[in-house]
Amino acid sequence: MPAGARRIGIFLFDQFEELDAVGPYEVFGAWSTHLPEDGWSVTTMAFGGDEVRGAKGLALRPHLAVEDAPELDVLVYPGGQGTRPLLADEAHLEWVRSMRATVPLVASVCTGSLVLAAAGLLSGRPATTHWASLEHLASLDPSIDVRRDVRFVDDGDTVTAAGVSAGIDMALHLVARLASPDSARQVRRIIQYDPAPPF
């Protein structure tokens, strides 16, 4: 992480969904590598700094232990099956609230928003999640204005994305918001993101 750069931290945990984390990581990594003048960096972190295994079996070693992480400007919270125990873990939800208190921008991907909801961070706010978890999101906090059929919802200090691949769209939006639309367009071109789903 370059000294002085503003910091995006992607939180990793066991059973995180791989593309939820690596899609935004690629966007932010390409941004920091190719447009260093924008002054942003990206890192990954997990409790204890230990290797984590994704929901589809991929083993990642985080850059940092959460306990040693510097102050962040953006926290990205991915989804995955591993969110289910976390959203019922009061000590973890207290950590999420402590991050909310110190990190200016908290962004979730997929079912990461379930944890934000369980921590009370989405009360009375618009938010989204993976299409199969929309009802779960509403049940965790009926005051949430659950948005369907959107790729992400930007509610200022909180941004939530829809399922898995939607994290890429959200990350490009954040590049534009944190730097400029031109930077986002350059990053999009670098990762050749002109998607054309064949099915």
Added chain:
Amino acid sequence: MPAGARRIGIFLFDQFEELDAVGPYEVFGAWSTHLPEDGWSVTTMAFGGDEVRGAKGLALRPHLAVEDAPELDVLVYPGGQGTRPLLADEAHLEWVRSMRATVPLVASVCTGSLVLAAAGLLSGRPATTHWASLEHLASLDPSIDVRRDVRFVDDGDTVTAAGVSAGIDMALHLVARLASPDSARQVRRIIQYDPAPPF
């Protein structure tokens, strides 16, 4: 890897591009998890089984050492800056040719096709790569029919994708080809791949 399943192996190496590998990994991982009846599995492998670091700094631990890997049905070769030393490494190119001789389907993402070209595997064939490497691809083997402005090129036993995010489109195509369009549509829905680049 379930016994009896057909095997997709994603080759990892230092300075591979993260999304080149993890995009297809997510597609194939969602496929094998949610549609086990199709009978496919996905794994990652690197020489020596050692941890590798991606071009944007992510540390992954492969499931298998290349030396211990079972026979594959599909080999996926991602791109990234790490392809540049590999395409000039004759011992590595010999390994790539040996894989070609035993693996029915070889698929590259992004600049992975440069290595296939250097190994002579794309001679006289249509192929693509990252937009910034199209000329490099042509220079490695002028007999290649270099395709521009496509997401991927399916030439039977060899499939090449364009840059970075194009691996997701290619992987969905392979699900349809190896199983059925309906399976590809289901996987697309699971990863909520309805991309809408905001810039």
